[in-house]
Amino acid sequence: xxxxxxxxxxxxxxxxxxxxxxxxxxxxxxxxxxxxxxxxxxxxxxxxxxxxxxxxxxxxxxxxxxxxxxxxxxxxxxxxxxxxxxxxxxxxxxxxxxxxxxxxxxxxxxxxxxxxxxxxxxxxxxxxxxxxxxxxxxxxxxxxxxxxxxxxxxxxxxxxxxxxxxxxxxxxxxxxxxxxxxxxxxxxxxxxxxxxxxxxxxxxxxxxxxxxxxxxxxxxxxxxxxxxxxxxxxxxxxxxxxxxxxxxxxxx
Numbered sequence: 001x002x003x004x005x006x007x008x009x010x011x012x013x014x015x016x017x018x019x020x021x022x023x024x025x026x027x028x029x030x031x032x033x034x035x036x037x038x039x040x041x042x043x044x045x046x047x048x049x050x051x052x053x054x055x056x057x058x059x060x061x062x063x064x065x066x067x068x069x070x071x072x073x074x075x076x077x078x079x080x081x082x083x084x085x086x087x088x089x090x091x092x093x094x095x096x097x098x099x100x101x102x103x104x105x106x107x108x109x110x111x112x113x114x115x116x117x118x119x120x121x122x123x124x125x126x127x128x129x130x131x132x133x134x135x136x137x138x139x140x141x142x143x144x145x146x147x148x149x150x151x152x153x154x155x156x157x158x159x160x161x162x163x164x165x166x167x168x169x170x171x172x173x174x175x176x177x178x179x180x181x182x183x184x185x186x187x188x189x190x191x192x193x194x195x196x197x198x199x200x201x202x203x204x205x206x207x208x209x210x211x212x213x214x215x216x217x218x219x220x221x222x223x224x225x226x227x228x229x230x231x232x233x234x235x236x237x238x239x240x241x242x243x244x245x246x247x248x249x250x251x252x
Contacts, residue, residue, distance in 0.1 A: 039099060044156050046090060051149035053084035058142035061135070071130035074122070077138055085118055085141075113228070114141070117183045121190040121218070124199065133185040140179030147171055169240040176236065180229045187222060191215045 057077050064076040074081075092111050095104040122128050122137070151168040154160030193199065194214045202212040 040156055043094075043099070044153055047149045047152040047156070050084060050088065051146060051153065053080060053087075054142050054145035054149065057081050057084070057138065058146055061138050061142060065135070070132060070135040073138055074129045074134045078123070081138060081141075082118065082123070085115060089115075109228075110232075113183075117186060120200070120214075121183075121186040125186075125190045125193045127193065128186055128189055131186075131189070133182045133189070136178055137182035137186065140175045140182060144172065144175050144179070165243060169236070169243050172233075172236050172240075176229070176233055180225070184222060184225055187218050187225075191218050194218065 057080050060077050060080065061073050064070075064073045089111055091100070091102070092104065092107045094100040095102040095107040117137070122134055128134055147164070147167045151160065151164050154164055200212065200214040202210060204211045
């Protein structure tokens with residue numbers, strides 16, 4: 001297996017980001033900065049860090065594809081990908097604490113869905129690491145995020161060019177179905193391995209009188225996944241009409 005050499009770089013980046021953020025936060029407190037200003041600085045720092053992290057994922061994925069092939073993409077990006085996806089749980093906390101206006105339930109469902117697919121259906125099933133579905137997943141997620149996070153930063157600082165807004169509400173059209181299809185393929189393929197190894201199984205009898213069969217859970221998830229995807233996809237199209245239709249409405 002290809003060694004993921006990004007691990008020291010990711011640790012170094014995270015440590016540097018944390019130190020810089022703490023210094024900035026303490027400095028803001030010392031200057032008596034308003035709560036709103038501190039919140040904005042924090043969100044700029046967080047979204048900027050996520051943009052850099054996902055940019056690293058995309059660069060490493062494309063580099064692996066060009067030099068070795070698609071079979072090494074996941075192993076090459078694994079540490080960076082896992083780090084920044086897990087760190088995005090902060091967005092659930094942002095919603096819960098009122099730092100952002102996103103619904104907490106929607107933020108939690110999106111984070112849990114992605115993290116489950118990445119950690120359980122892909123990372124735990126080594127035979128899926130070199131598959132086209134794994135590569136498609138990484139590319140779809142990374143290309144979406146390297147646009148989404150800079151767009152958030154632009155909105156926070158009041159500098160959001162029209163081309164970035166257009167990209168934000170256009171690239172999802174092909175990338176969301178690509179990502180959702182890859183997620184479903186990985187979950188579908190994980191069933192056989194989970195059944196063979198009894199992965200995450202909880203068998204009776206036990207003290208809680210509770211049983212859990214992970215392949216059955218995946219089957220149920222695969223049934224509802226298209227409906228969940230359609231809900232998100234339709235929401236994004238509504239947002240697209242709202243954001244990109246403003247210019248046309250003003251001209252008329």
